[in-house]
Amino acid sequence: MSINNINNGSPKAPVDNQRLSQQQQALNNGNAQQSSVQQAATAGVRQDSVSLTTYAQQLSQVQRKSTEAPVNQEKVDRLKKEIQSGDYQVNPESLAQKISTLESELFGTKA
Template identity: 60%
Template structure:
């Protein structure tokens, strides 16, 4: 038993044209791809860097440190003294030098 024209009030259905359906599906797919490409590809961002004044000063100090001459003979003597245990640190002198260096770096007068 064949059931035809159900819920069509007796009006026969027109046959579907599969080629039109395929074209419509392809057009929709192409439109979706184009939309996703434009949405997924934002404009290229421009990167930028800004350094604080402290960072710029630190950079200058580092450059000066690499350019400064090194007394290799003195460095070698200190290395040997430290390795042999002959090098002694005076804590008071060291503390004073650290305090003086900090005041020069941070601009605090003691």
Template identity: 60%
Template sequence: MTINNINNANKPQIDGQKLAQQQTPSQTANANTAQAATQSTASRQDSVSLTTSAQQLTQVQKKSAEAPVNQEKVDKLKKAIADGEYKINPEVLAQKIAKLESQIFGNGI
């Protein structure tokens, strides 16, 4: 099948079959590459392994999600923070963080 050039009658006509033959090898190569990529992906199996620290952290998160929440205390703290009345003692905070890390990671402080 030939395609007539509509815009310029002086230009030669394009042969549709030759154009298709010229495009086919590159399209076939692209299809083969895609098929090979799919096959290599399908044959490979992914796996995940967590470190012991990550496993411990997951356990702590599960426990904290199950722990009861004292909503009255939470509301009281929110109000104190919003009013600028809540004061933080950095030494006590540091001790509590160290204790928590010791409990989570077992470093024994």
């Protein structure tokens, strides 16, 4: 089996090894120069930044408020004892109102 019309019938040009090595060397030098220029540019201009979502900002405010809030340790101890003994009673209406108030304070809505 024979293959016709390879290279449109024209003879194959001989490879010029010297020219090929010069082209490869020039390409390598160009890549090295470009890489060093990019490294120098990024080294001097590098800046990091952080952007918080609205939810993250609200969470940060809540955490800050919780660390600043005073703690009545006597009341905490009394409530712990009542819960452990089973004497603590939850008022569902009062609890619902307090949750609603907290959400309105956190998210800026009216209760």
